[in-house]
Amino acid sequence: MLTDPNFIRRLDSLYLLARKVLSGSLQADRKSMKKGTGITFADYAEYYMGADYRSIDWRVFAKFENLVIKLFEVEEDATIYILLDQSQSMTGKFDYAKQLAAGLGYIALNCLDRLAVYGISENLTPLLTPCRGRGSVMPFLKGLQDAQTGGSDSQFNTCSRLFQARHQRRSVVIVISDFLFPTGFDDGLSYLQWHKHDVYCLQVQNEADTRCELKGDIELECVETSQRRRVTITPREAKLYEQAVANWNQQLARSCAKRGIGLASTTPEISFDRVIQDILRRGGLVA
């Protein structure tokens, strides 16, 4: 139960840890990624054609005869979007995914960030409309608690486009999924990153995903599309499957590393708060 007092106390602990680790707000952690106009000095940069003359530091020019411009921190509303995979493939690990989403969302709301949660399967389903402040915690948790797995085929790429169509402002996008999308994840992640979102992937897979305990004659059925196929699984096929899953996850890790996307992989056997603590200790939701 996400609204259980005990669970909320665990979320509070996470929030306190987040404040201590991040020395302020999550927004401060994100500022290093973006430079622009503002009042708080951030850094110098070489002058380039088209730069604002007003930002040239004439003192530096007088001293070194080099044109440099001053950079200031951006000051904008930070919005965190959690894209929670609610396809049928998440059955068995969906509660764990919801706990992770609850932990991250709770910290965001307590840091006064805007938070929105969407479910991804064959379509993008809003689970929590954008909201802000501590008062939104309970609606957020209840919304998560009521979320169910469903849909016939998860389409991450389609959902990414739908998400971008709804929210064109740059934001932090946290994708919680097993990333076992039949159509792949590359296009979706590229699309989100192309539109300047800070994307963070939280991969949740259980042993049923990574190991093959099936043997002999069986009829395989896709949990999402209900496609079936009669096969004979020998140790060779089981090994091939495990290798294929490992390759798939390796491909996800390479894709994230190439794009500077943060990635954390976990299993339901590890408690959600420990996962979030690790994420925070590593410097937040950055690559």
Add this chain to the structure above:
Amino acid sequence: MTFANPIFLWSLLSLIPLAAIYLLKVRPNRKPTTAYFLWQDIFQERRSNSLFQKLRDLFSLLLMMVAFLAVAFALAKPVWQADDQKDLVLVIDNTASMNAIDSLSTRLDLAKKAASEIVESLGGTQRCSIATVSDRVRYISNLTDNPRDLLEAIAKIQPTEIPFRDGALNEFALSETKDTAPSNDETRVQTAAKTTWRTILISDGLVADIPDSLELLQVGGSAGGNVGIVASDIQRLPGKDRASALIQLASSFDAPVEVEIELSVGEPDNVVKIIPTTVQPGINKALVFELENAPQGRWLVKLVTATDALKSDNRAFLVLHPVKPIPIRVAAEERFFYENSVLAFSGAGGLLQLVTTGGQMLVGQGELGIQLGESAPDDFLAFRPAGQSPWWSEVGDEIEVKLPRATDEDHPVIRHIDVTSIPFVGARRVTLSPAAEILVRAEDDTPLIWRMSQAGKSAVVVNLDPLDSNFYFSAWFPVLVYSSATHLAGRTDELKSTWRTGEVATLPGKDNSTSTLTLPGGETTTLENTRNTTMRQTGHYEIQNDAGQWQAACSLLSPRETLIDNQKVQANLKPIRRGWSPVAWLTIAAILFVTCESVLFQRRKVG
């Protein structure tokens, strides 16, 4: 093909539920997967097996159905229609020639293998009996359809060193004669019974007088040639330590063979003579030679040859017996005749020896003046019975004997004598105890010659007056003395230098004596109340009995066994099944099919 238990064919109906079970069973369990697209990639590579995958369940069902069919037919006990289903008697030849090495195994092994194949082909549907033949037919198993009992009986058959005895298979010929000549209802019944069994002799064919009713299954034939000793003897010559030896060889080789004959005395390595010789094909002329300083005791003739198929005929065991005369004391008024009759047989190698005191035997007239006791001689030969004696109870009036009659003409005491030509003058009526063995009677049944034993003593009594009848001058007088003496001493039969295997040896000693026989292998056996024993093992024997300590020897010495070439033997075996029965083949097929199905099942269950 017919079925012994056709009722079991109803078990074929089990195929229907089997098929039903299979059709239900082959539906695989449904398993959900979250990464179906990954599985699709994996199985796309293995599409080449898809046809087999689709038909595999059908294969499995077919295999199980075939296995069920095989089991059902096996339970129905199918038998080949060509077989007449007669009871079988397998007679396995285990004579000495069957020990010949033929195709790296002995002929006996080949025969046992052939017999096993026949038994296996019966499959428990036909009765069979196992017998061996060498000097006679011995049944190893009863008539049974239990293959295991029959195979165990075959396995028990051991090789022997006994040659085939002519007429050993006559019992089959006799039954044939009786059965094929029905003259009344009883014999017709026997004929009908006879047609229900079939006798097969499994042999190398080196046997004689095979009855027509026996079918010969010939084994062997590829053995190499063989050289062996077929006759051997050693006898003492007059003079001290001189002996004469005889050795006869035979060869089944097509060409002459160079061999060496080694003669050793005492221990086998104490070789005293080596004779190189050439053995011609067939039976060779005997080699006869004299030996100087030939000690008495054990002798061994050993044939040394390069290649040989049969080993047991390469040695002949001989004994040069010591001279052991029977000491005889005479107690009669007319000593001259008695003493000369003994002296006539006391020359070189003679069996009688005249002594003046003691002696094993006492010869005389009348009562002989001696009562039975430990100090008395063992045997007596008494003429003209008179007075009181343990050997007769009452002597009456003299009788006139016109036509004496022998009750047992072959008795050792009288077999060399024409009793009708003996004038039984002075014969008297006598009364004998029932234990007396009357050898010659008068026409009124008065005993004329009798033999009697009591208290460990024996006697031959001749009811005539040798003086009145002039029997002293008869040629039969010394013969009667000699025959009686050798018979009473148990020395009637000549002690051979060697007996052939399978031959019945008559040992020295009295008929009712107990002999201890030490066999060549060292085992001892006791012969109670008999002097006859069949010699089965080649080698030297030790004999201990009341007649003293003796040695004997036994050797193969059989031309038929030595000349092992059986190429010209005509086998007359009618077609017979050999090898595994249809039941066995069906059982194996069922196991094979079930195994194949298990493999498929295993793949279905655990991949």
